[in-house]
Amino acid sequence: EDQVTQSPEALRLQEGESSSLNCSYTVSGLRGLFWYRQDPGKGPEFLFTLYSAGEEKEKERLKATLTKKESFLHITAPKPEDSATYLCAVRSNDYKLSFGAGTTVTVRA
Amino acid sequence: NAGVTQTPKFRVLKTGQSMTLLCAQDMNHEYMYWYRQDPGMGLRLIHYSVGEGTTAKGEVPDGYNVSRLKKQNFLLGLESAAPSQTSVYFCASSYDGATYEQYFGPGTRLTVT
Numbered sequence: 001e002d003q004v005t006q007s008p009e010a011l012r013l014q015e016g017e018s019s020s021l022n023c024s025y026t027v028s029g030l031r032g033l034f035w036y037r038q039d040p041g042k043g044p045e046f047l048f049t050l051y052s053a054g055e056e057k058e059k060e061r062l063k064a065t066l067t068k069k070e071s072f073l074h075i076t077a078p079k080p081e082d083s084a085t086y087l088c089a090v091r092s093n094d095y096k097l098s099f100g101a102g103t104t105v106t107v108r109a
Numbered sequence: 110n111a112g113v114t115q116t117p118k119f120r121v122l123k124t125g126q127s128m129t130l131l132c133a134q135d136m137n138h139e140y141m142y143w144y145r146q147d148p149g150m151g152l153r154l155i156h157y158s159v160g161e162g163t164t165a166k167g168e169v170p171d172g173y174n175v176s177r178l179k180k181q182n183f184l185l186g187l188e189s190a191a192p193s194q195t196s197v198y199f200c201a202s203s204y205d206g207a208t209y210e211q212y213f214g215p216g217t218r219l220t221v222t
Contacts, residue, residue, distance in 0.1 A: 004151065031207065032208075034210060034211075036213075041216075042215055042216070043113070043199050043201075043213035043214050043215050043216050044152070044199070044213045045213070046210045046211070046212065049210055087151070087152070089151075089152075096154055096157070096167065096168075096206075097152075097154070097211060098151070099151030099152040099153075100151050101149055101150055101151045102151070
């Protein structure tokens with residue numbers, strides 16, 4: 001059974017204080033690792049897909065990286081508008097997504 | 110494009126009542142999904158559909174039924190609501206199941222008393 005574990009559960013940052021979120025996974029044949037952003041009361045919003053170890057994707061202050069066992073979402077010089085819950089999900093051989101519980105990031109001005 | 114829309118946004122049911130949640134997408138996606146999201150847990154797949162007229166069970170299908178009569182719509186039904194079905198329900202869609210990302214709707218908050 002695919003498993004996805006995200007850490008930490010919550011992260012409080014000062015504006016400009018860079019940090020990383022972790023997503024560790026076990027999956028029977030990785031067919032994509034996904035990062036989503038979720039704002040309170042809204043649906044998840046797609047950020048990135050990573051397919052193979054060593055791959056990196058960037059969007060504004062966010063950078064996602066992938067190894068064979070985990071993915072990191074780096075937030076560089078965060079701003080208050082980066083406050084959200086970040087969800088990680090993996091897709092395996094049966095093409096379904098398995099989600100982690102998420103990391104809630106709060107950025108204080 | 111509206112993307113993925115869900116109705117209603119909020120609903121309160123009494124135990125034993127029934128209801129249907131409607132999901133619509135205007136992106137011509139083949140695949141559609143229903144998830145539930147509970148505090149401290151990841152999104153869990155209830156049912157999904159790989160095309161018009163097809164449905165399949167996900168991780169937590171008990172107590173729910175679905176139908177996909179039209180490509181753009183995916184309905185989730187609760188025949189006899191239970192307090193354990195109190196949750197936030199999200200619909201999602203994707204172009205296919207193998208290579209493309211899923212796009213999510215805004216969610217329906219359901220409370221069963």
